Amino acid sequence: MKEISSSEFEKEVLRGGKVVLDFYSTECPPCEAVAPKFESLAGMYGHEIKFFKIYRQQNRELADRLGVKSSPTLLFFDMGKEVTERLAGGIKRSEIIQNLNSMLPEARVNEIKAKITPQVSDYDVIILGGGPGGLAAGLYLCQAKINTVLVDISLPGGHVSTTHEVSNYPGFIDPQAGYMLSHNMSEQTKLCGTVFKVAVDVTKVDLVKREVVIDEFETIRAKRIIIATGTTPNLTGAKGERELKGKGISYCATCDAKYFVDKEVIVIGGGNSAVEESDFISKFASKVTIIHQFEAFTANKTAQEKLLANPKVHPIFLHEPRSFRKENDQMIVEIEDLKTKEIKTLKADGVFIFIGMKPNLGLFTDKLQLDQWGYIKTDDEMRTSIPNVYAVGDVISKKYRQITTAVADGTIAAISIAKDLD
Numbered sequence: 410m411k412e413i414s415s416s417e418f419e420k421e422v423l424r425g426g427k428v429v430l431d432f433y434s435t436e437c438p439p440c441e442a443v444a445p446k447f448e449s450l451a452g453m454y455g456h457e458i459k460f461f462k463i464y465r466q467q468n469r470e471l472a473d474r475l476g477v478k479s480s481p482t483l484l485f486f487d488m489g490k491e492v493t494e495r496l497a498g499g500i501k502r503s504e505i506i507q508n509l510n511s512m513l514p515e516a517r518v519n520e521i522k523a524k525i526t527p528q529v530s531d532y533d534v535i536i537l538g539g540g541p542g543g544l545a546a547g548l549y550l551c552q553a554k555i556n557t558v559l560v561d562i563s564l565p566g567g568h569v570s571t572t573h574e575v576s577n578y579p580g581f582i583d584p585q586a587g588y589m590l591s592h593n594m595s596e597q598t599k600l601c602g603t604v605f606k607v608a609v610d611v612t613k614v615d616l617v618k619r620e621v622v623i624d625e626f627e628t629i630r631a632k633r634i635i636i637a638t639g640t641t642p643n644l645t646g647a648k649g650e651r652e653l654k655g656k657g658i659s660y661c662a663t664c665d666a667k668y669f670v671d672k673e674v675i676v677i678g679g680g681n682s683a684v685e686e687s688d689f690i691s692k693f694a695s696k697v698t699i700i701h702q703f704e705a706f707t708a709n710k711t712a713q714e715k716l717l718a719n720p721k722v723h724p725i726f727l728h729e730p731r732s733f734r735k736e737n738d739q740m741i742v743e744i745e746d747l748k749t750k751e752i753k754t755l756k757a758d759g760v761f762i763f764i765g766m767k768p769n770l771g772l773f774t775d776k777l778q779l780d781q782w783g784y785i786k787t788d789d790e791m792r793t794s795i796p797n798v799y800a801v802g803d804v805i806s807k808k809y810r811q812i813t814t815a816v817a818d819g820t821i822a823a824i825s826i827a828k829d830l831d
Contacts, residue, residue, distance in 0.1 A: 410451040410461040416792035418463075427458040427512050427685035429505075431800060432465045432472055436730065438595065439499050439564055443481050446502040453521055455819070456511050456727055487512055499564040499608040502624045527721075528627040532604070533822045533830060535621055537606060537614070537772070540567025541812045542593045542802025543637030545819030547603035551829040558604040560621060564609055565598075566591030567639050567802075569657035569812055572664050578812055587655075590812075615797045616775040622643045625761040633826050636785065636800040637794070638769040645677060645762060649733035656792040657740045658733060658760045662686035663760070663811065669694045672758035675742055676700070683763035684708035684716050689784045690761060691721040699757065700744055728753075733760060768804045782807040791822035799826065 417509050422428050431447055432441040451460035465472050465480050475484065481495040485508050493732045504764050510518045532548055536543045541560035550557040569575065572587030574601045575705055581590075597604055604619070606623060613622040642660040644650055650658060659665040666689060674694040676687045679701030685708070689774040697719075704726050706713045725744070731752065732743040768784050770777070778786045778794035785804040791799045801818035803810045 414461045422486055425459050428486040429460055430484045432477045432482045434465050439478050440481045443500045444636045448535045501608050501610055503610045506622045525626050530629050531554045532631045534633045536635045539565030540636030540639045542815035542819040544598045545816040546635050546823040547598040549820055549823030551601040551677040561607045564607055565595040586640050613773055614772045616795050619728045635822050637802045638804050640766040640803040641767050643765040644729050647730040647732050653733050657735050660762055662689050666693050671738050674759050675757040676761045678763035679706040681708045684712045688716050691719055697722045700728050701726050702729050718736045790825040
């Protein structure tokens with residue numbers, strides 16, 4: 410692996426045969442996450458494909474000419490021509506391998522695979538998930554000199570990193586951008602000494618044996634495991650939803666309702682969460698239009714009656730969203746009348762979607778004790794039903810799910826574990 414500058418680009422890349430080029434930046438967590446993967450793969454594929462790194466800030470003219478808009482960005486070349494899909498952001502090892510393999514004959518790929526030596530590493534604690542609960546646990550554990558590794562299938566931060574602004578986290582007078590709050594939490598935990606293995610593929614988790622396999626070949630073992638995998642909002646499936654998440658579409662009224670004072674809002678859903686959160690949003694917004702697929706709300710009767718008596722609230726029943734888009738600062742929502750199939754267009758300043766959350770438990774095959782909604786049951790020290798396995802944050806059974814409650818869970822689990830290991 411070699412570092413080059415723009416003056417060497419033509420010689421090393423365009424006339425260099427098979428090449429992969431990493432545009433990186435400093436003070437860039439995704440760049441730091443991809444660096445060890447890039448280096449290890451250079452050792453595996455380096456005889457067939459040349460690995461180069463280029464510092465984007467000092468080679469901005471070349472980056473602009475190539476259309477590189479973010480760091481890190483990996484470009485793959487063969488005989489001077491760019492091949493395969495570019496990779497950017499939270500890049501997984503498996504994605505790089507897939508691109509590298511596509512540049513080589515199948516027989517050579519099989520030879521490289523055959524030479525891979527499985528790795529095994531031991532820690533005191535494995536934290537699965539890098540949201541506020543996992544990061545707080547990592548911070549307390551590393552300060553207690555507990556050898557800890559944090560594993561996440563994406564970059565650290567959880568839902569907070571996609572939140573526009575956070576104004577109710579203690580210690581900050583001014584509202585904080587969600588991504589910066591996440592970044593600061595992550596950097597504090599990392600600098601303390603917790604090892605980060607992020608944007609990885611989790612191949613297997615054995616909670617009983619306390620073993621986690623990442624990227625197919627690396628097995629991590631520990632004395633304790635903390636599950637901090639969080640939740641995922643249920644999606645409507647309508648066009649544009651994923652692209653506008655955190656950019657006009659929110660899944661948290663407590664987080665974002667305050668930014669819609671005297672503005673118009675659309676809410677999708679009709680269960681308890683949608684009805685209760687719509688009432689909360691109406692304290693700020695001038696108008697709340699609720700889109701629901703059934704002919705009546707499914708929330709509890711008391712909540713329904715309170716909402717329907719609210720003059721700011723305007724329900725539209727028997728309709729579903731079909732697309733979301735943004736024009737200037739306004740959200741454009743297309744909804745379908747389920748009776749007539751007519752498509753109608755609504756405009757608002759923001760959209761909230763409350764059609765349920767699901768705990769992220771897909772990694773686990775071991776039998777955890779869950780509540781009736783599928784969340785992990787824990788005791789007051791965050792222990793689960795499996796010995797030496799803890800759970801914190803939104804993935805556990807509790808009444809309120811906020812950044813502060815997740816941080817509190819992580820703190821409790823870490824202190825409990827530190828005392829146990831001592």
